[in-house]
Amino acid sequence: MHPMLNTAVKAARRAGAVINRASLDLDLVTVRAKRENDFVSEVDHAAEQAIIDALLTAYPDHAILAEESGMTGESEFQWVIDPLDGTTNFLHGFPQYAVSIALLHRGIPTHAVVYDPNRNELFTASRGAGAFLNDKRIRVTKRAKLKDALIGTGFPYRDFTHLDAYTAMFRDLVQQTRGLRRPGSAALDLAWLAAGRTDGFFEIGLSTWDIAAGCLLVQEAGGLVGDFTGEDTYLRTGHIVAGNPKVFVQLLQALAPHLTPALRG
Ligand code: IPD
Ligand code: CA
Ligand code: CA
Numbered sequence: 001m002h003p004m005l006n007t008a009v010k011a012a013r014r015a016g017a018v019i020n021r022a023s024l025d026l027d028l029v030t031v032r033a034k035r036e037n038d039f040v041s042e043v044d045h046a047a048e049q050a051i052i053d054a055l056l057t058a059y060p061d062h063a064i065l066a067e068e069s070g071m072t073g074e075s076e077f078q079w080v081i082d083p084l085d086g087t088t089n090f091l092h093g094f095p096q097y098a099v100s101i102a103l104l105h106r107g108i109p110t111h112a113v114v115y116d117p118n119r120n121e122l123f124t125a126s127r128g129a130g131a132f133l134n135d136k137r138i139r140v141t142k143r144a145k146l147k148d149a150l151i152g153t154g155f156p157y158r159d160f161t162h163l164d165a166y167t168a169m170f171r172d173l174v175q176q177t178r179g180l181r182r183p184g185s186a187a188l189d190l191a192w193l194a195a196g197r198t199d200g201f202f203e204i205g206l207s208t209w210d211i212a213a214g215c216l217l218v219q220e221a222g223g224l225v226g227d228f229t230g231e232d233t234y235l236r237t238g239h240i241v242a243g244n245p246k247v248f249v250q251l252l253q254a255l256a257p258h259l260t261p262a263l264r265g
Contacts, residue, residue: 002126004059005111008079008101009124011054015047015083015099016117019090022046023117026093038158039087044068048083051101055079067209078104082209086185088157100187102212109235112213112220114191123191123217131194131220138195140223140243146250149199149243151177152189154206161262162204168258169202176254190214193242194221200243200251202228204263208235215242224248228255228263239263 001009022029022043031041048068055062063073066081079101084090086097095118103111114123123138125131131138143149151173156163173180181198183189186206193201194217212235215225225242227234230252234240243251 001124002111002129004103005113005124005126007055007058008103008111008113009115009122011051012099012101012113012115012122014050014054016115018047018050019043019084019097019099020117023090023093026091029091031091035158039091040068041084041087041091043090044084044087047099048081051081051083051099055101065208067207076106078107080104080109080209080212082187082207085187085210086183089184094184096183096188097185098188098191100209100213102216104212109212109216112216114187114213114217116188116191121191123194125194125213125217125220127216127220129220131217133191133195138217138221140194140218140221140245141196141199141247143199143244144246146176146200146247146254147178149177149247149250150179150181150197151243151247151251152181152183152193152198152201154184154186154189154203155182156204159205162260165258165260165263166204169255172254172258186210187214190242191217193223194218196221200241200247202241202251202255204239206238206240208238211235211238211240215240218242226252227265228252228259229265231265233265237265
């Protein structure tokens with residue numbers, strides 16, 4: 001394993017320990033609403049600090065972009081961190097959330113870790129070296145038709161600008177696929193797609209830290225990732241479509257009639 005990926009794994013496991021400890025008594029966790037329907041807890045902050053400490057101990061000159069503490073440092077190496085992806089699930093004791101850490105080199109995701117502390121599942125990838133779940137190689141599915149596909153997604157929950165477009169997409173896809181799932185952690189949604197547990201994924205308006213690691217996992221597992229026009233602006237816009245190569249193309253086609261100018265790029 002590349003030393004930088006190894007450092008990210010250590011950092012993710014430390015954050016996982018913080019999260020698991022706190023999950024034993026959720027009544028003790030203090031929570032604050034950042035915005036309507038957008039919560040942050042002391043656990044998000046503590047997990048983030050554990051990750052940053054581990055990363056900067058190994059690489060003091062690297063830059064950081066972390067959900068709760070923002071951007072620090074300047075370097076061609078930037079760690080992109082979501083310390084707890086799926087905070088709403090965590091706060092409700094719904095066991096679907098993860099730690100997400102990506103290393104961008106000159107803006108390009110190069111190493112990725114998504115760690116699920118509930119199942120002790122560690123998803124890792126390095127550019128050009130494949131994707132792994134607990135050290136076993138993973139690949140996207142070979143399912144060829146959208147009508148046979150299981151598709152992950154995320155509902156709009158805080159910003160309802162694109163709600164009409166989303167519900168139109170949803171209306172079509174429930175009829176054109178085998179099923180849609182909204183587990184509630186975009187990082188894990190992408191990791192599960194990489195591991196062949198779903199065949200595709202789409203969501204509107206995510207943040208870089210939700211998807212930077214998951215996208216590399218999908219690509220290294222043989223999948224494709226794009227924005228709603230199939231281009232690669234998704235890390236900036238957060239509008240994302242992913243899938244095994246066949247499902248990806250059909251998902252783009254199915255979503256195309258519902259694109260507003262803002263969703264085109
Ligand atoms: C959220 C999760 C969720 C997605 C939201 C994200 P958070 O992350 O990834 O699946 O639908 O858009 O904000 O806030 O729990 O880190
Ligand atoms: Ca997130
Ligand atoms: Ca988060």
